[in-house]
Amino acid sequence: MAVNVAKAEGLRIGVFVCECGLNIQGTIDCAAVSEYAKTLPDVVAVVQNKYTCADPGQNEIKKAIGEYKLNRVVVASCTPKIHEPTFRECVADAGLNPYLFEMVNIREHVSWVHQSEKDAATEKAKDLVRSGVARARFLEPQIEAVVPVTKAALVIGGGVAGIQAALDLADGGHKVYLVEKEATIGGIMAALDKTYPTMDCSI
C-alpha cells in the first residue's frame, strides 16, 4: 500500500534538536542532525538548543511558531514520558493544537545506549528525526472532549471496604448507592470475633 501524499497544503514544520547538555551532544553530533533536518520535506525552521525543555528552549519554540508560522513542531530530545506534556503545553501556549507536536527520543534510545558508536548514533538520530517529521506531516489536531460527571456513586459490595468507601463519599456530601448481595451488610468482617492488631470487636 502506498502512503498518501500529505493532504494539508502549506505544511510548516519546525524541528528543535536538543543537546541536553552533554547527555545527547556528548554522543550525537547535534549540528549534523540539525543540518540534516533542514533537508527534510516541509521543514521550514530548525533550532538547536542546549536544553529545549528549559524556559529559554521553550521560548525558542514559541518564538519560532510565531516567526515561521509553524503548524507542526518536532522536538528531538529525551523520552516523551518525561517532556511530552511540557512541550504540548508549550505549543498550546503559542496557539497550536497540542497534538500537532511530535517528539523524537534521541537520548534514552540513542545517545545513552550507543555511547561508543558516535557516528552510527548520529545516523540513527537522523533516521529517527526523519521518521518523526514524516509522522508530523500527518498529524491532525485532536480535541480532548469534556463530559459531565453525574454527582452520585455506586458502591458494589457491603463488606468493610464497601462500607468505608460509601461512608467517605457520603460524608463528602455525595449521594451513594450501596449495593449488597446478601440481606445485610457486613461481609466477612461481620463473621469475625475480634480483629488484629487492636483485638477489638469486628462489628
Place this chain on the structure above:
Amino acid sequence: MMDVGRHPNVELLTFSEVESVTGFVGNFSVTVRKKARYVDPKECNACGDCADVCPQAVPDEYQQGFSSRKAIYLPFPQAVPSSYVLDMKNCLGNNPIACGKCADACEKKCINYDDQDELINIEVGVIIAATGMDVYDPTAYDEYGYTRFENVITSMEFERLICAGGPTGGHFIRPSDQQQPQSIGFIQCVGSRSKDGRGNPYCSNICCMNTVKDTLLLCDHYPGVETKVFYMDIRAFGKGFEDLYVRSREEGVKYIRGIPGEVMENPENQNLFLTVENTTTGKIEKHELDLLVLSQGVIPRQDGDAIKKLLTLSTTSDGFIMESHPKLKPVDAPTKGVFIAGCLESPKDVKDSVTQASAAAARASILLNAGKTKIEAITSKIVPEKCNFCGLCSRVCPYNAILASDKKTRKLPVVISAACAGCGACAAECPQDAVAMNHFTDDQIMAQVEAILARDPYKQLVTFACNWCSYAGGDMAGTSRLQYPTSSRLIRTMCSGRVDEKFVLHAFKLGAPMVLVSGCHFADCHYINAVHWTQKRMDKLWNKIEKLGIRVDRLQLEWISAAEGQKFARVMRTLEEKVKQVSVEEIEHTMKVLREEEEKKEKKG
C-alpha cells in the same frame, strides 16, 4: 455498619445485585435487581415473632452451621438493615395454605409471600467495586482430615466458636464432645503458598496474624490451655504485628516451624495426632491435640465473573482483580471512572481494606467534585464508507466501547469515545480499514515505516514498541546506560494491539531484514487484554509470511516490561545477530514476493 444504614446520603440496597452497567466515566446507567425479600425492611422491627413460629430449621450459615436458624430469620443480631428475611428455598411454601404461620404471627403485617424481584435504574458518575473474597475450602487437603474428624475445624469456624455472639455464647468447646479443649493446634498456610495445585501459590496475607490473634484470645479466655502453631514462616510485617507475635510467644504459645504431613484421630476420644518435622531442630515430633484449627487462605470470589464482565475488569494470574497500575494507580480500575477496594484486589486485612476504600473514595471524589472530566483524545473512529458491518471491532474492544453494527439494518458501529481507552486493537483488526485511530493513524505509522527504511533499509531493525511497557523498557535501558547495537528504529504505538499486519508487511516490502513487535507482558497490559490480540495477530501473520516463503524468524515478538531495561538491551543484541544473518538476496526476494502479492491484489480489487 450502623452509620451507613442511617446516613442520609446513602441509599442502602441490600439483597440486591447489579444486573447491567452501560455508559462511561461520569455517565454510568446501572440496573440493580432488588431480590424479593418477602419481608418489608422498612416495616419490620425485628421482634422475632415470625421466627418463633416458623417450623423450618436449617443450618445457620452465619454460625458456620454450628447452630440452626429458621426459614425466616435475621442474619445476625446487628444486621443492617435490622430486618428479617424469608429464605424461600426453605420456606414450606409461599402458599399461605401450606404454612403461613409467620404472616399470622407478624403484628405489623410486613410479610408478603407474593413479593417480587424489582429492577431499579440508577444513574451514577463513578463506581467503586468492593465485592470481597471467599475463603479457601480445606477439603482438598484430605491428610488434615477436615471432612473426617470432627475436631478439625477451620479458622472461620474458630471465629464463631470463640465469639460471645456465637453458637456457644463464647464458651470455647470442641465439636465432638462439647468439652473445652486443653490443647489446640493451628496449621498455617492451608491453601496458600502451595505448589501442588491443591491450594494457591500466593501468600494469603492475613492468616499468620489471624492465628496470632486467635492464640492471644485463647490465652486471654483460657489461661493454661496449651496452644501450638505449625508454620513455615510467620509473616508479621505490619504496624504493631511483631508486638502481637512476640506477646503471643511470651504468653507461652509454642511456634513450631514445620507443616504436619498427616493428621490422625484416636477413635476412642476423638483426640488428634500429628507428626511434623520441626525444621528448627531437625527432629520429627509427635503431637496430641484436643482440637486442630486449619488456618485457611483467601481466594477470589467464586461468583466474581459477572461483576468482572459488567465493569470490564480483568484479573492477575492469581484470580484477583487487576489494578490500573500496581504502584501508581492501585485503586483505579483500567476502566475510567471505576475504582476498586478491598479483598477483590488482593487478600488483605481490615486496616488495608479500609485504607484502600478511603483511597478509592478519594479518587472517586476527584471526579465527583470536579463535576466534569476530560476524555482521551486518542480514540478510534469509524470510517462509514469502508465498513461492511462485520462486527469485529466491537468484539475486539477490551472496553466494550464500540456498539455493534448490524448487517441486516446496515447500522454502523458506534465508538463511545468516553469509554474508548485508545489501544487501537479495533483499527488493527478491521480488515476493511474502516476503523481509524486518532493520533496513531495508518498514514502516520506507514509514513514512519517508510522514513525509517528510506536509508540503508537492509540494516534496520524495525521495532514497534508499546507506549507503556516496551518503549519504557527501552527508556530504562537508556537511563541504565545499557549499551546495545544501533540497528533498532523504534515506532511507538499506544499498545502493541495497534500494530496492523500491513505495517509489518510494508516494512518487509521496503527491505527491512527484520521486524520486532514488542508489548507488555499479558498481566501488565494497560488495555485490559488488548495484548491478546497482538498475540493472535502475530500467530496469523507468521502463518501468512511462511506461506509467502518468508522466514518466520524474521518477524519477532517480545514482551518487555517498563522495568526490563536489561531484557530490552538483550533482545536488541540478540536480534542484531539475527539481522546480520539475513542476506541481501533473501531480503530482495521477500520484497519481490510482496510486490507481486500486492499487484495481484490490486488486479483483483
